[in-house]
Amino acid sequence: MQKNKPDLQKNKSEKYNKILNSAGAVFAEYGFYKATISQIAAQAGVADGTLYLYFKNKDDILYQFINFKTHVVFNKMHAAVEKGVNAEDKLRHLIRCHLEEFQNDKNMAIIFQSEVRYLRDIESQIKDISKMYLDLLSDIIEQGQIEGSIRQDLFVGLVKRFILGAVEGVIRTWVSADGRYDLVSMADPLVDLYLRGVKG
Amino acid sequence: MQKNKPDLQKNKSEKYNKILNSAGAVFAEYGFYKATISQIAAQAGVADGTLYLYFKNKDDILYQFINFKTHVVFNKMHAAVEKGVNAEDKLRHLIRCHLEEFQNDKNMAIIFQSEVRYLRDIESQIKDISKMYLDLLSDIIEQGQIEGSIRQDLFVGLVKRFILGAVEGVIRTWVSADGRYDLVSMADPLVDLYLRGVKG
DNA sequence: TCGAAAAATGAATATTAATTCATGAATAAC
DNA sequence: GTTATTCATGAATTAATATTCATTTTTCGA
Numbered sequence: 001m002q003k004n005k006p007d008l009q010k011n012k013s014e015k016y017n018k019i020l021n022s023a024g025a026v027f028a029e030y031g032f033y034k035a036t037i038s039q040i041a042a043q044a045g046v047a048d049g050t051l052y053l054y055f056k057n058k059d060d061i062l063y064q065f066i067n068f069k070t071h072v073v074f075n076k077m078h079a080a081v082e083k084g085v086n087a088e089d090k091l092r093h094l095i096r097c098h099l100e101e102f103q104n105d106k107n108m109a110i111i112f113q114s115e116v117r118y119l120r121d122i123e124s125q126i127k128d129i130s131k132m133y134l135d136l137l138s139d140i141i142e143q144g145q146i147e148g149s150i151r152q153d154l155f156v157g158l159v160k161r162f163i164l165g166a167v168e169g170v171i172r173t174w175v176s177a178d179g180r181y182d183l184v185s186m187a188d189p190l191v192d193l194y195l196r197g198v199k200g
Numbered sequence: 201m202q203k204n205k206p207d208l209q210k211n212k213s214e215k216y217n218k219i220l221n222s223a224g225a226v227f228a229e230y231g232f233y234k235a236t237i238s239q240i241a242a243q244a245g246v247a248d249g250t251l252y253l254y255f256k257n258k259d260d261i262l263y264q265f266i267n268f269k270t271h272v273v274f275n276k277m278h279a280a281v282e283k284g285v286n287a288e289d290k291l292r293h294l295i296r297c298h299l300e301e302f303q304n305d306k307n308m309a310i311i312f313q314s315e316v317r318y319l320r321d322i323e324s325q326i327k328d329i330s331k332m333y334l335d336l337l338s339d340i341i342e343q344g345q346i347e348g349s350i351r352q353d354l355f356v357g358l359v360k361r362f363i364l365g366a367v368e369g370v371i372r373t374w375v376s377a378d379g380r381y382d383l384v385s386m387a388d389p390l391v392d393l394y395l396r397g398v399k400g
Numbered sequence: 401t402c403g404a405a406a407a408a409t410g411a412a413t414a415t416t417a418a419t420t421c422a423t424g425a426a427t428a429a430c
Numbered sequence: 431g432t433t434a435t436t437c438a439t440g441a442a443t444t445a446a447t448a449t450t451c452a453t454t455t456t457t458c459g460a
C-alpha cells in the first residue's frame with residue numbers, strides 16, 4: 001500500500017545525503033518557495049521522482065535538513081561548553097563554536113536565518129533550537145552569577161536574549177556580506193563586549 | 201494603452217491604504233508566499249481585480265508596504281535621536297523608539313523579521329533600512345567616543361552590529377511570545393547592558 | 401546466466417493561485 | 431438628465447510546479 005522508501009539506508013545512503021546537500025544549496029540560493037524540486041534533483045544528479053523515494057514531499061526535505069543540522073550543531077555546542085571550567089570560559093567556547101559552525105556551513109547559516117516561518121513543523125523546530133541554545137546560556141549565566149563573574153542584579157531572561165541576539169546579528173551581517181571575511185575572529189571582541197559593555 | 205491606476209489618490213485613497221493594511225495583516229499571518237491575493241482582497245473588502253488597480257502585482261504590494269513603514273519608522277527614529285544631547289541619551293531614545301514602534305505595529309515587526317529575502321527589490325530595501333539604522337548608531341558611537349562615554353578601543357563596526365543584533369533579538373523573542381508582554385520596558389535594562397556589560 | 405525484487409526514471413496529471421479583461425456600476429461634467 | 435470617464439468586479443485564463451505512477455534499469459542471490 002504505502003511506498004517503500006529505501007529504509008535501512010536512510011543514514012547510510014549516498015543518495016539521501018546527496019539530495020539533502022543539494023537541497024541545502026538550492027534553498028540557500030533561492031529560498032524555499034522559489035526553489036523547485038527539479039532544481040534540487042538536477043543539482044543532485046537524479047530524476048525528480050527520485051526525491052520522493054527518499055522524502056515525503058518538499059516540506060519534508062527542508063524539515064530533514066534542519067533537523068539534521070540542528071543535531072550536529074547542538075552536539076558540538078554542548079561539547080564546546082563542556083570544555084570550559086568557569087562561566088566566562090564556557091561562554092567564550094560557546095560563541096566561538098557557534099561562529100565556527102556557521103562559518104563552515106554557509107548554506108545552513110542562510111537557511112536558519114531565512115526559513116524560520118510558515119511550515120509549522122519547521123517553525124517549532126527552530127524554536128526548539130533557539131530554546132536549547134538559550135538554555136545553555138541560562139546555565140552559563142547562572143553559574144557566572146554564583147561564581148561572581150556576572151552581576152547578580154541582571155535578569156537572566158534578558159541577558160541570554162541579549163547575547164543570542166548579538167551573535168545572530170553578527171552572523172546576519174556576515175551572510176549579507178557574502179561571507180567574505182573571517183567570522184570566527186569576531187568571537188573574542190564580541191565576548192569582551194558582553195562582559196565589559198561599551199562604557200568608557 | 202496602459203492601465204490607469206488611480207493616480208492622484210495614491211496618497212489619499214482610502215482604498216489604497218485599506219489594501220496595504222490588509223496585506224500587512226495577511227502577510228504577517230501567513231507569510232508572503234502562502235498569503236493569497238484573494239485573502240488580501242477579502243480582508244480589504246474588495247474584489248481580487250481591484251488590487252491590480254492600485255498595485256502592479258503581489259510583489260509590489262509587499263514592496264510598498266515595507267517602503268511605507270520604513271519611511272515612517274525611520275523618520276521617528278531620526279527625531280528620537282535628535283532629542284538626546286549626549287551619546288548615551290541618544291542611544292536610549294533610539295532604542296526606546298525602536299521598541300515602541302515595533303510594539304505598536306506587530307504586523308510590521310513580523311514582516312520585517314520574516315520577509316527579508318527573495319524579492320531582490322525587497323532585499324535591498326531591507327538592507328537600506330539596516331544601513332540607515334547602523335549609520336545612526338555609528339554617529340552615536342563616534343560621538344560617545346569623542347565625549348569619552350564610550351571606550352575608544354572599540355571597533356565601531358562591531359559595536360553597532362552588536363547593538364542592533366541585541367535589539368532585534370529582543371524583538372524576535374517578543375514576537376514569538378505573541379506580543380504578550382511589554383516590549384518598551386526592556387529598553388532601559390537593554391541600554392544598561394550595552395553600557396556596562398554583564399561583568400560582576 | 402537468469403529472474404525477481406528494488407531503485408530510478410521522467411512524462412503526464414492535478415492543483416493552486418496570480419493576473420487579465422470584458423462587463424457593469426458609480427461618479428462627474430455639462 | 432444624459433453621456434463620458436473613472437473605478438470596480440470576479441469569472442476565465444494562464445502559468446507554474448509539486449506529485450504520481452507506469453515503465454525501465456539496476457542489483458544481486460541462486
